[in-house]
Amino acid sequence: MSDEQQVFSSDDVRQHVRMLEALLFAAEEPLDEVTLSARLPDGVDIIALLEALQNAYQSRGVNLVCVAGKWMFRTAEDLSFLMQEERVEEKRLSRAALETLAIIAYHQPVTRAEIEEIRGVSISKGTLDILLDAEWVRMRGRRKSPGRPVTYGSTEEFMRHFGLEALTDLPGVDELKAAGLLSNRVPANFAVPIPNASEELESDEDPLESEGDFFEEPLNDGDEQVQETKHVS
């Protein structure tokens, strides 16, 4: 109820950390700060508690990490060798799917045509499907341009799987940005947008219509038709 930060005794704080620890251990999925706060006594400093807990686990076999803005415990990275039995069969991605995934992650929001332009080749129907199925990629909206093509972006599951706290944590994203390689064109001044994962649509995106388009999506955006025709003839 109250947003005011209250003064708690050190015993209280210890108990709050325990509660946080229990909640995060028990959770079936990463929890955000709002959810966590809601289950702790009013007025706790959730950030401070999370930091304390993160520090406590820093050198342990299990670490507290933040992925996509949500907190979760997971095993320490250096113990990966130990966990072979837990490992599930890895999804093997085709080169096309891998490249497409990277392009979507780094260039989002990005249309199919833009992906094709970067790869210099058309995307087969299955490639985007695989990424959508894996829940690493989602349709974000529609570009406000002729044909109103669907725009794609990465998902929270993507961030979780690859252990990314935010899209700015994508490997090499700063260098790529500085080199102007995240640009769809090559603007003279090289002012390059950083990948945008926000739920909000960009100024040149429209929301996906909930009706009508459903069955045509995700596979038949504007250029698909052209593509298909080409194949047939």
Added chain:
Amino acid sequence: MSDEQQVFSSDDVRQHVRMLEALLFAAEEPLDEVTLSARLPDGVDIIALLEALQNAYQSRGVNLVCVAGKWMFRTAEDLSFLMQEERVEEKRLSRAALETLAIIAYHQPVTRAEIEEIRGVSISKGTLDILLDAEWVRMRGRRKSPGRPVTYGSTEEFMRHFGLEALTDLPGVDELKAAGLLSNRVPANFAVPIPNASEELESDEDPLESEGDFFEEPLNDGDEQVQETKHVS
């Protein structure tokens, strides 16, 4: 390979505890000591490691526990309240339950057989249970008659829930007619009993025995058996 206990440095031991921690955390089921040993370096003292880990988590929000010879992390018992979300669902009474409740309220003390006689239908086991669970109905005593059937009456909770100050506030025939609940065609001799409000047992009631009957109560009072047989045949 070797069962000999080796000498490890304290750094080694720390690392072994970390490994144990990660294994137990990621495991999908509790693990026994043999399984754990097999995944740790040869020659570790698994018991000592488990104890060390258990101590480390002693006062934390999550504890390491051993159940049936297998080890697992569990939310600290004193924090289990955090893991529970109570959800109260409102339910309406079935028609049978409503009628039974009303009959008990008006006609108390009343036995199951008497309720059935008034309703003209037998009462299912669940109906009385629901009313007893809701604490609207209680067992008052036993009728001094063959089979010594249990007598039922209403509770204070019943009065509170239905907004009655006294049982005598339950409307009589004239009031029910005025409310349009009884038609004007009921015969002149039609009577609605004035509920017996006293906590005291009636002259034809015995107190419920506190011993011996426990397992037969509250669901298997005398007529239950008869009823059941009737149903089957």
Added chain:
Amino acid sequence: MTDQAEIEEPGKEEGASQVAVPRVPAPCAPEDPFTAGTVYAGEVSEDALIIDVNGYEGPLDLLLDMARTQKVDITQISILALVEQYLVFIAELRQKRLELAADYLVMAAWLAYLKSRLLLPDPDDGSEEPSGEEMAAALAFRLRRLEAMRDVASQLMNRNRLGRDVFARGQPEGVRIERTNEYVGDLFELLRAYSFQRESRIEVHYTIKRLPVLTLTNAREILTRLVGGIAEWTPMDVLLSQYTRGEISHGSTVASTFGASLELAREGVIELRQSSAFAPLYMRAGNQTKTSGPKSSGQ
């Protein structure tokens, strides 16, 4: 030379996107270009159209591979040498088989144009066309960008991935939801159930009242009984007056008697006569009662 149109519109995304080359030169982005390809899972591309050329995924992929074979930093490659190499490669392929994916041919045409622009001095006519150097830089940019994407893709795949390198809790306890049913009832409902139930159990004796009508069966019976005694034409109203009783409505008597009389007339038990519509209806015993001759019945 339709390519020029594409060059003029670098933002255009559709169709022959391979030739839509950005016109601004890219800056240097020195990276190790030769590791990227090795990490990909070796699945075959699904795109049968493109795979035609020795498993390359399109002309850019082919160009990138050729750039790698130059064994130099991708920022140092000679675009001209690369163009030559591509054109030779395509020419060889075309000699072997004609069916080469259109993408490769479009790229070849564009590269041939680029080559000519690079070899010839720029026409200093103030046209809007990008210079050969700009076109070359744009191509280099696209190659580097594709390479960069491959590189980060492999970096991404080599991260500690959840479920492969790092693991979430194997047995999350979750939040248990304890459902408790709370019964609600209101007094009105309770009383209504009680009243309804009690009332439904009241034993009631009903006497069913006779309906104040003359049934067809009754009318027929009466008529059959009466008609034996009437040899002469007698108006129906007169007959009716003999048995109309107070509680039975006149209308009902008339209707049923008329109905019964039609039945009896058909059977020849009586004869009917009416001079005109709404005139009195006369009846008498039919022939059948005297002779067995043909019956006649009038309306």
